[in-house]
Amino acid sequence: MSPFFFFVQLLNAVQYGLILYLVASGLTLLLGIMGVINLAHGAFYMVGAYMAFAVVQHLASFWLALPLAIVLGLALGALLERFLLSRLEGADHLSQVLLSFGLILIINEGQRIIFGNDPHGIDVPPALNFSIPLSDTFAYPAYRLFVCAIGIAFAVGVSLVMARTRIGMMLRASAENRPMARALGVNAKRMYLGVTAAGIACAVLAGVIAAPIASVYPGMGDQVLIQSFVVIVLGGIGSLPGALVGAMLLGLVDAFGKQFFPNFAAFLVYAAMIAVLIARPQGLFRGTGT
Amino acid sequence: MSQDRVDASLLILLAVAALLVPFVWSGYEIKLATTITIQAGLAIALGFVVGPAGLISLGHAAFYGVAAYLFAMVAAESEPANVFTTAPIAILGAAALAAVVGAVSIRSRGLYFILMTLAFGQLGYHFFHDTGIGGSADGTYINFRPELRLPGLAISLDKAASFYQFVSVVVLAVAALAWWLRRSAFGSILVAARDNETRTRAFGYSPYLIRLVAFVISGAMAGAMGYLTAAQHGFVAPQMLAWQNSATVLVTVLIGGKDTTSGPALGAILLLLAEEVLQRTTEHWLIGVGLIIVALVITAPNGIVPYLAQALRSKRVQHA
Numbered sequence: 232m233s234p235f236f237f238f239v240q241l242l243n244a245v246q247y248g249l250i251l252y253l254v255a256s257g258l259t260l261l262l263g264i265m266g267v268i269n270l271a272h273g274a275f276y277m278v279g280a281y282m283a284f285a286v287v288q289h290l291a292s293f294w295l296a297l298p299l300a301i302v303l304g305l306a307l308g309a310l311l312e313r314f315l316l317s318r319l320e321g322a323d324h325l326s327q328v329l330l331s332f333g334l335i336l337i338i339n340e341g342q343r344i345i346f347g348n349d350p351h352g353i354d355v356p357p358a359l360n361f362s363i364p365l366s367d368t369f370a371y372p373a374y375r376l377f378v379c380a381i382g383i384a385f386a387v388g389v390s391l392v393m394a395r396t397r398i399g400m401m402l403r404a405s406a407e408n409r410p411m412a413r414a415l416g417v418n419a420k421r422m423y424l425g426v427t428a429a430g431i432a433c434a435v436l437a438g439v440i441a442a443p444i445a446s447v448y449p450g451m452g453d454q455v456l457i458q459s460f461v462v463i464v465l466g467g468i469g470s471l472p473g474a475l476v477g478a479m480l481l482g483l484v485d486a487f488g489k490q491f492f493p494n495f496a497a498f499l500v501y502a503a504m505i506a507v508l509i510a511r512p513q514g515l516f517r518g519t520g521t
Numbered sequence: 522m523s524q525d526r527v528d529a530s531l532l533i534l535l536a537v538a539a540l541l542v543p544f545v546w547s548g549y550e551i552k553l554a555t556t557i558t559i560q561a562g563l564a565i566a567l568g569f570v571v572g573p574a575g576l577i578s579l580g581h582a583a584f585y586g587v588a589a590y591l592f593a594m595v596a597a598e599s600e601p602a603n604v605f606t607t608a609p610i611a612i613l614g615a616a617a618l619a620a621v622v623g624a625v626s627i628r629s630r631g632l633y634f635i636l637m638t639l640a641f642g643q644l645g646y647h648f649f650h651d652t653g654i655g656g657s658a659d660g661t662y663i664n665f666r667p668e669l670r671l672p673g674l675a676i677s678l679d680k681a682a683s684f685y686q687f688v689s690v691v692v693l694a695v696a697a698l699a700w701w702l703r704r705s706a707f708g709s710i711l712v713a714a715r716d717n718e719t720r721t722r723a724f725g726y727s728p729y730l731i732r733l734v735a736f737v738i739s740g741a742m743a744g745a746m747g748y749l750t751a752a753q754h755g756f757v758a759p760q761m762l763a764w765q766n767s768a769t770v771l772v773t774v775l776i777g778g779k780d781t782t783s784g785p786a787l788g789a790i791l792l793l794l795a796e797e798v799l800q801r802t803t804e805h806w807l808i809g810v811g812l813i814i815v816a817l818v819i820t821a822p823n824g825i826v827p828y829l830a831q832a833l834r835s836k837r838v839q840h841a
Contacts, residue, residue, distance in 0.1 A: 268632065270768075315815070322822035325577065329775045330818045332768065336811030344805055457639070457764070464636045498647045501640040505625070508637055512629040 235369040248482025249382025253437035255459040255474045257430025263406040263469020271334040273456025279438020280447045293356040300439040304432030312427035350448035406469040467514030524830040531783035539689045543682045555685045557793045561786040562692035566742030568774045568785035574735040575715035579767045580638030583645035586762030588615040588744030589751035601665040611748040619740020650759040660758030700782040778824025
């Protein structure tokens with residue numbers, strides 16, 4: 232096996248892992264801080280991908296989709312928290328599972344009404360439509376490197392915010408001990424609104440970024456949702472560094488599994504998760520466990 | 522009325538309705554009633570672990586599907602199989618799988634448990650989908666509907682009405698068992714372990730073991746429903762094991778109310794009837810189902826049956 236082949240697979244693993252991290256970080260924060268199991272997270276990822284498709288079609292620019300994704304995601308997240316999640320505060324956590332399941336059906340069917348059932352491809356933006364040669368036979372697409380760069384910038388940015396800022400401190404405190412953080416003056420209402428809006432925005436943004444790599448099709452959020460849950464369980468619920476490690480692990484299993492055991496790649500992901508949870512029932516990093 | 526009495530009254534009501542169906546309906550409707558009754562049974566099976574045991578399983582489709590595959594594998598190709606010999610194999614197989622999955626998963630709590638069961642379910646799905654066992658993605662056929670055969674007696678279930686009667690008897694038996702278990706000492710210990718593990722342990726019970734037993738019973742019930750589904754359609758496919766199937770059953774459990782026996786059944790009946798009606802009116806019926814679910818969660822977050830019990834209670838308070 233050529234070292235370049237190995238290197239290309241490694242890059243694929245990192246790139247896929249970073250997209251998963253983008254989705255999973257919102258999911259793990261919602262869960263760790265608000266105790267919300269948001270099954271609709273994958274559906275919001277799909278919303279991003281279809282938005283990218285619509286923007287490229289009608290406005291002829293992929294780049295416009297990036298800021299629009301953030302605005303749309305923040306707005307959707309804020310609406311979700313303000314009008315639905317906040318009504319269920321204090322109710323059984325399972326009612327939020329049910330709510331988000333209903334949302335999946337609504338979003339998926341809304342997508343079918345607007346865009347139909349056909350899968351769509353999105354062209355890589357022209358500015359990045361070239362490959363960087365690694366050797367005589369191997370080259371790596373520039374767009375995928377761009378995805379890696381965004382993912383790394385996001386991971387660094389998030390860890391700086393979490394470690395260095397007041398907001399990060401309040402988030403960590405809330406993930407650790409919600410009632411205590413509230414008692415010490417953390418405004419729960421505002422924090423819930425912010426976390427939901429930011430979490431959904433990340434999922435929508437991930438959908439936009441992934442759209443030129445994966446094709447855009449109905450139900451594309453399902454797999455991402457399940458894999459994101461695997462990621463946050465591997466890493467430990469509520470832990471962002473854990474989610475990053477979990478996402479990289481899953482990226483590796485996915486990329487190399489597809490190469491060496493093409494029929495059993497999906498099998499491997501679940502087997503790996505069961506193995507980790509047998510050894511460490513609370514995930515690799517100690518999460519909040521809610 | 523207390524929640525228990527509302528629950529019991531609803532169960533009796535549903536049982537009477539189930540027994541009356543063959544006198545009112547025939548043809549397509551009785552097949553629909555068969556499907557709904559089996560789904561109600563599956564919801565009751567899952568509700569038994571989600572409610573009293575507090576174990577939110579997203580892997581029950583695996584027990585349901587494995588029993589169906591086991592039946593397809595042991596059923597003879599050229600004559601009807603005997604329910605009394607094939608059903609125990611299917612149900613025991615599902616129970617054995619539930620024992621293995623439960624033994625490993627119950628050590629994890631909360632979301633970790635949900636994801637463990639989901640992972641096992643998906644392993645089962647990919648086992649039948651990718652390995653070529655049981656016909657891969659195409660599934661496998663059962664050529665004859667099984668019949669009830671004892672020495673000197675053979676009851677055919679070929680007619681839709683007689684098969685429905687068989688299904689409703691099995692599901693009513695499962696419902697009665699679940700109701701009795703919830704009210705038994707065993708059910709009380711389950712609830713105790715869910716609400717306060719430390720105290721339950723101090724009384725000398727092992728929460729792990731009790732939960733495992735509940736999980737196996739529930740898995741066996743789900744297996745019985747898988748057997749019935751396979752017998753109904755004469756066809757088994759990997760989709761029976763997919764997590765979406767587990768999630769749909771969990772949704773019916775939560776809509777109806779997980780802390781009751783009639784709730785999950787009622788949730789399944791209402792959701793499937795709503796689907797049937799919506800499907801006739803619009804191609805985009807799923808959006809209607811989604812809106813119904815969201816509206817129900819907002820008005821009755823703990824489920825329909827607890828909501829009913831609450832409504833009846835406050836009415837009485839007003840009268841007094």
